[in-house]
Amino acid sequence: MSRGQSLRLGIVGGLGALAGADLLYRIVKETPVRGEGDHRELVFEQRPMREPTSPKDPGYSPVHRKFYVFDTLSHMEREGCDLALLPCFVTHTFLGELADELGIRLISMTEAIREAVQRLTPRPSRIGVVTTPFVRRTGLFDGLFGDDIRVEYPSDMAEAAVMQAIYGENGLKAGNLGVSILPPLNDALDELHGRGCQVFVPGMTEIPLLLDQLTVPQGMSVLNTAEVYARHALKVTGAEQRRRFKVGVVGGVGPAATVDFMAKLVAVTEARRDQDHIKVLVEQNPQIPDRTENLVGDGVDPTVALYSTCKKLERGGADIIAIPCNTAHAYLDRIQRHLGIPIISILTAATDHIRLVAPDIRRVGVLATNGTIRSGLYQQALQTAGLDHILPDAPHQALVMESIYGPRGVKAGHVEGLCKTQIDQAIAHLVACGAEAVILGCTELPLIVKESRDQLGVLPVDPTQVLARKCVQLAQG
Template sequence: MGFKKIGVACGVNPLPGLKIKAWLIATGSDLDMEVEVVESAQEMPLEPPTPRIALGDRKIAAFLAASELQKAGCEAVIIPDVRTEPFLPELQKELQVPVISLLAGLPESLKAEGIRRIGLLGRAVPQDFYEKIFGADFEFVKLAEDLTPIYDILQSPGEALKKHGFSPENEEMMMKAGEKLLEAGAEVLIPNCTQMARFAEELRLRGLPVIDPLRNAAVEAVKATPKRLPKPFKVGLIGGLGPAATVDLYDKIVKATPAKTDQEHIKVVVEQNPQIPDRTAALLRGGVDPTLAMFNCAKRLEDDECDAIIVPCNTAHAFLPYLQRFIRTPFINMQQAALDEIKAKLGDKARIGLLATTGTVQTGIYSDKAKAMGLAMFVPDAEHQERVMAAIYGPKGAKAGYTDGVCREDLLSAAEVLVRDHGCNCLILGCTELPLILDESDDFEVAGAHVVVIDPTAALARKVVKTAEEAFERTGIH
């Protein structure tokens, strides 16, 4: 015996939802398969003030229900509402769980039976929608004007079919509508009203060739459940460390992305928290530990189903080992991205000068990786390290909003020492504020030499874009 777990958005349209639930269980029994039906109680808001708001209500309610059922682990979802059919592609684009159309497979099966002329029983959805779905092989019988009053009653705001069901009066109105469509040349009838669809079997017993879209969706869901769709790549960014560096990284991701339209750019979630305690102060002066604040950000990003997490702060990477013990989502490491690019550019001849906070220098988050890669790395002496710190934290430094003047002079003085005294041919701007002062370059002149200047923020952005492109190649979706 097989097993299927199917979700039904019953709250969106309760009575048709119950009908689908019954068909799912019956179909499973016929196929010797156990079917677990999961219901969503998400309701449709009542009394929308305008038709446009009514459409928005319907779309959002359907999405909330389907999202709930996706999280519940359903293999497929059915929305028991004909009016959702025109925007199913919009809905599906936001979900991984397959949403089964009430019309799934009908064009193919009717064509195989030689049926070409169709009548729509009801007018919940414009006829041209069906014409587009079924294609040129089918002809839809035009709605006779004298059927309009019948449909107005059955699909009125009071919803006679919900209130009174298959009453003798409602039964006769549906029979009259169906017979007129048959007289106009229809070979089969498709309920274009979810409430009418509830009574397809009763109408068939009275001789109308009615297709039941509720049963059709149930059978399709059980017999041919599609696989879950791949999820678009999404990167999560722990922001606020500091705010300008966050903007800088996001800007560089956008600029590094080879997109021709807005829709080809990468999904990015920014968890902006400038209140995360200062990382350097925690490492050097016993300041408040930022671990929990960073973990909370990372957990939110993981809960939002990000595929990777990035942190636009070099010093903060010293705390990632604590987070990674509890966060399953992989981190793209900024230092590793920068060192990989240096290795690719200069190979074993690289002599790297590190310009970074004292906290970053002392943690070894760059030097340990460089050593493991066989790359030589050097740091400024104590005097010039103080000037690097001033360029970042000083009253005229980058964190105070300055990018030129004193802060640039301080940073260049340390760069000159690294190039002149240690023969560095590459400089790492190892604090996310420093690229705001000095630009990345493959040919930067300093101390009479031409050196490579690597911006780890830009290297991280390029790594993110490469990772996203690889994901797109696997899934085919942005």
């Protein structure tokens, strides 16, 4: 949420139409206001959700509900919602799965209930919960309140009667709020009270609609979960959003370099299992016009294609953008000013690396495309870092271009043979001119040059490698 903007709060309806509308009402009712302008900006989205089975059925699976909720939250995220409420206990059984894949913050109903119970005095030893068989089997409430509080559920017979009152043809979900559906719920409360439950926690979001009509046994209190959830949402709306960092990658410039960058991103990440790795979103767009053809000739301007790709990554929840293409950085300034997330400069990453690992080096050779050379990208970056640059002469620059774009070059799928010989000659030329380090300033060149500093007689700098390392550093801290 940008400074000065009102907070936009989404409510996922359709999971229980009455419960969703009730929560919307409670959010408005519970908001402390001095005038209409103090209310939250609310987005309520409800579409028909059809499932082949019901949460009350023995074989119920929430897979259709997962897709419905994910699609609704994704739309809310695109519409600029900062947080979302989900008035559905079934959905909270897979809340973690949703949170890992979405940028919008999901407000936990179970967390709200747990905090409300912790504030109760005296602290209860037994809590009665009426919920669907599916939620009961998942253990959503078991252990939620701590080891010193036991959770009790109605008997199978009482539970079945409640499910009929809620899901039946003339039940609560069908719009019946009359007294005819109250007896099964009252019987369940009597049963839970008989087992020593001091507090009743509704585990179905429709039940709070009936609390004023229920006959609650003497000595048993009721936690209005809808009211608790609404108040909790208003309390946490200013909290910082915490989610997994995501790296966005502009792919296809070129395709082999993208694969190489991804491999290096994985390689430099310290991980003991799959889940320790970084979330990455790649937009592979090989149709982005050639950058060098535009910079040195009359090729199509790639700016719009690059910008479009970056915007897709931004909309996809990326926190930063990496472009594993040196020449594309000639367009970086004009693109960056229209993005809300930073593009990590491969140029700065390369020069920072030289200053870090070899602070005594002053003269740096540059191997790159004609477009990168003529744009002065590395010359400027090296000058900013206090380093001198050395460029190949015309014949050796022609060898570099042939090794990249030639019929036996790296963009044609070759990494050995003629292209290797041509790059070795260009490196030797730069060393003879006094280069102490050589930047492999086209992201395909590291696919050809594999030798170490001792083997080459000069420090090879792989910008793709250092860009990957920079992205990991940012993602991890």
